[in-house]
Amino acid sequence: MAVKSGGRRPLVADRRYATKATAGGSGPRKPAEPSRKPTRQRRGRPPRKHGFVVGAVLALWRMVWAVIWRLGVVSALILAGIVFYFYAQLPPVADLLDARARGSVTMLDREGKVYAWRGETFGGTITADTVSPYLHDAVVATEDKRFYWHFGISPRGIASAIRINLSEGRGPLEGNGGSTITQQVAKLLCLGVPYDSATWKSEKEYEADCRRGGIWRKLKEVPYAMAMEAKYSKEEILTIYFNRAYLGAGARGFEAAAQRYFGKSANKVNIAEAAMLAGLLKAPSTFAPTASLERARARANVVIGLMEEQGYLTAAEADEARDKPASLSNAAEQKTGGFFADWVMDTAPDFLAGDTTEDVIIETTLDQGLQKKAEEALAYVFDTKVKAGSKAQAAIVVMSADGAVRAMVGGRNLPNAGDFNRATQALRQTGSAFKPFAYAVAMDLGWSPMDYVEDIPLTINIPGSGPWTPQNYDKEYKGVITLTQALAESRNIPAVRVSEAVGRDLVRKVATEFGIASNMADGPALALGASESTLIEMTGAYAGILNGGSAVTPYGLNELRLQGDDEVLFGKGGGIGERVISETAARALTYMMSEVLISGTGKRARLKDRDAAGKTGTTQGARDAWFVGFTADYVVGVWMGNDDNSPLTGVTGGGLPAEIWHEVMMRINEGLPATPLQMEIPPSKYVAADPNYQEPTYTDALPEEYVDPMPDMGSDAGRKDIVEQLLEDILGTGN
Known part of the structure; x- marks a missing residue:
């Protein structure tokens, strides 16, 4: 139902928020909100206020940072450029695997087994x-x-x-x-x-x-x-x-x-x-x-x-x-054959060995078994028979009769010994080890090992130098003795007499042709080993006696070829050469040298199970001691001395060198059949020319001091005449 207001205004709800009054409206007006000033929009944190120092530092940092990052960028670009340059220059990997400037030399022993390397092996x-x-x-x-x-x-x-x-x-x-x-x-x-x-x-x-x-x-x-x-x-x-x-x-x-x-x-x-x-x-x-x-x-x-x-x-x-x-x-x-390998490298052509740019294979004459035995023999003698701390050096060469070197010891492993090869590089006086070459000439001229020579005081006038009077090692004299005894006992005066009788020039010529290449003494001391030689030369010269009188050139290189190629580029570096003395003379000399081990100065080298021949050698002042000799299978040379050429103490060629030689020979001949040496005693041409000559039978016709002490010797009633004739016609020299 409608209700009338009776003239009164209608009831309405109050507005919660009034903004302004309406025109003609009645009732109280709400107060207007206070006005505000418009505010500016903020675009970040307002700048802080700093002191002068801090501000300057910050400004400097901003400058440095700007330089750093710019330099960094530039450096990175430069680095990238350099990297790219190297990148472009790098070849394929296959081209970088073997860039040696030198090739390698691989050495094989006589059985084809590798034992040493030289150069750079790839x-x-x-x-x-x-x-x-x-x-x-x-x-x-x-x-x-x-x-x-x-x-x-x-x-x-x-x-x-x-x-x-x-x-x-x-x-x-x-x-x-x-x-x-x-x-x-x-x-x-x-x-x-x-x-x-x-x-x-x-x-x-x-x-x-x-x-x-x-x-x-x-x-x-x-x-x-x-x-x-x-x-x-x-x-x-x-x-x-x-x-x-x-x-x-x-x-x-x-x-x-x-x-x-x-x-x-x-x-x-x-x-x-x-x-x-x-x-x-x-x-x-x-x-x-x-x-x-x-x-x-x-x-x-x-x-x-x-x-x-x-x-x-x-x-x-x-x-x-x-x-x-x-x-x-x-x-x-x-570790065998180091000295041997170095020697082979020296004997090979440089362009195929030391300076090669190819990989080369060299087949050598080395016998690693003999090498090891030679090294062990030397060590054994020094360990058991030489006082501790000895600085004496020694060298050994083992050779076949044709000059093929089978083993080589260039020195003992002592502090400061270096890599000097005393077997091939050391020129030392040979002493009495040279005497066989004087007797070799005599045998080649037709003398016999049973011919006689005087062992009595001798003085020779040397033009420009005056009188020279050699002495024997024991400073004793034996009178008239055979050439065999003279060599066996290494008597100096008989050796000089023989050398002077046959002529120094012939002695020098024969020694040179046998391979002794050093300059030899000019005077009569030539026969006593005043000349110098290396051990390998002396061993090679004795090999010439063993092989029947022909010269040999010692060698260690059999053949050289490039790796992977069967073609031989360089053949055997030595071997048997021209004949030097007759085979008869070589056999006679071998007999004389065998007596060195039986009854002479080399008794310590004697081998019980086989024939052997050799010669001792001791130089003046005992600065060098030698023993060089051979069996039917091998020639072995031994030298002892000090690197500074100072005298050895109590060492002669018939002492430690002979014992080292014996020890080496015992080891390297082990298991080999005992082959006899080729020896003979030819008659002297001086007595053989006499139609009335008869082989002598042993008597005591001569005084005791003149009786030859060697076995199987004798004399006949005409022995004094023979001696006097020999001394007058052949061996007579002023004294």
């Missing part, structure tokens, strides 16, 4: 995929454990190296370099700079320059290493490393080193062998197993520990490798 290409996995992991674990996670350089490794160097008192870049494998390869490649003989005197000097450290070298390594990382895969970089690294003993690359030390390929080495090879990278000459097997094994154990620590080996594998360390191959372990 065993052939081995890759990171074909190498033994143990060797692969050993190299990474040892040289660069973060190899697969960096891009050529390792800032952490460099920082660690600097810390170690500083802690050990070195410069920051001296010693440990923190180089990655990639950086090491960059050094091996010499940052792309090839070897130039006009710039470097030798490849060794070139490599030393390439390995030189310092900040500038490091700065150049960085872009080159990064370029390699961009150009090659990680395994390709490892392949270069495996083939180029030097690993001691002339071995380039792990294939050559595995062959050198273990006689097997690098893809077949076990854990212990791999660890030993990887350990060589730190210091090849120091840790080479041929230098010190004990040191090499200790280094290998360090590598095994690193492999175990980094998870490449289990604990069981590591323990087994430590319990069964690597051993050298027979060829590497024997």
Whole structure:
């Protein structure tokens, strides 16, 4: 129902929020809200107010930062440019595996077995995929454990190296370099700079320059290493490393080193062998197993520990490798023939040996069994018969009758002994070892070993020098004796008489033709060994007596060819040459020299089971002592002396040299049949020309002091006449 208001206004709800009054509206008006000033919109934090100093520092920092980031951008662009330059210059991997400036020389013994290497050996290409996995992991674990996670350089490794160097008192870049494998390869490649003989005197000097450290070298390594990382895969970089690294003993690359030390390929080495090879990278000459097997094994154990620590080996594998360390191959372990190999290199043409750029194979005359026996014989005598601490040196040559050298000992292994080969390089006075050549002339002229010579005081007037009076070693005189006794007892005066009788020129000529090449003495002292010679020359000259009187040229090289090629480029370097004396004379001289061992100065060299002949030699002042002699199978020469040419103490040729010779001969003839020497005693042409001559029968017709003490000797009633005739016609010299 509608309700009327009766004139009153209707009821309405109050507005909650009134904004303004309506025109004509009634009722109270709400007060208007106070007016506000318009505010400005804020676009960030209002600037803080700083002091002058702080503001200046901030402004300077803004400038420095602007320069730094701009320089960084420029440097990055320059680095990228250098990296790209090196990247463009890098050749294919195959071209980097063998860049030797010199080739290698591999030496084989008479049985075709390897025993020595010279030059730089490259065993052939081995890759990171074909190498033994143990060797692969050993190299990474040892040289660069973060190899697969960096891009050529390792800032952490460099920082660690600097810390170690500083802690050990070195410069920051001296010693440990923190180089990655990639950086090491960059050094091996010499940052792309090839070897130039006009710039470097030798490849060794070139490599030393390439390995030189310092900040500038490091700065150049960085872009080159990064370029390699961009150009090659990680395994390709490892392949270069495996083939180029030097690993001691002339071995380039792990294939050559595995062959050198273990006689097997690098893809077949076990854990212990791999660890030993990887350990060589730190210091090849120091840790080479041929230098010190004990040191090499200790280094290998360090590598095994690193492999175990980094998870490449289990604990069981590591323990087994430590319990069964690597051993050298027979060829590497024997260490035989070093002096012999050096001598062969000297006798071969330089362009095929010392300066070769090819890989060369040389077949030699060396017998490794005889070599070992000769070395053991020398060591035995010095260990058992020479006082400890002796500095005396000795040399040995073992030779066949045709001049083929079978063994050579160039000296004892003493401190500061060096690599001097006393068998081939030492020119020393020969002493009485020279006397057989004077008697060789006499035998060749028709004398007999049973002819006589005076052993009485002798004075010879030498023009320009005055009178010369030789003496015997014992300063005694035997009177009239046979030539055989004179040589057997090494009596000086008879040797001079014989030399003067046959003529010094002939003696000099025969000795020279037998191979003694040094300048010989001009005076009568020639017969007493005043001339100088080397042991190998003397041994070769005696080989000429053994083979029946023909000269020999000692040789160790049988043939030389390139590796992989059957064509012989250089043949045998010596052998039998022209005849020097007659075969009859050689056999007569052999008889006389056999008496040296039976009843003369060489009794200590006598062999119980076979014929032998030889001669002792002791020089004035006992500075040199010799024994050179032969059996039917071998000629052996022994020399003893001091490197400084000081006198030996209590040593003569019939003493220690004879004992060394005996020990060598006993060992090298072991198991060989006892073949007799070719000897004969021809009649003297002086008595054989007498139609009434008869073979003498033994009597005591002469006084005791004139009776020949040698066995199977005798005289007849005309013996005095024969002696007097010989002395007058042949041996008579002023005294």
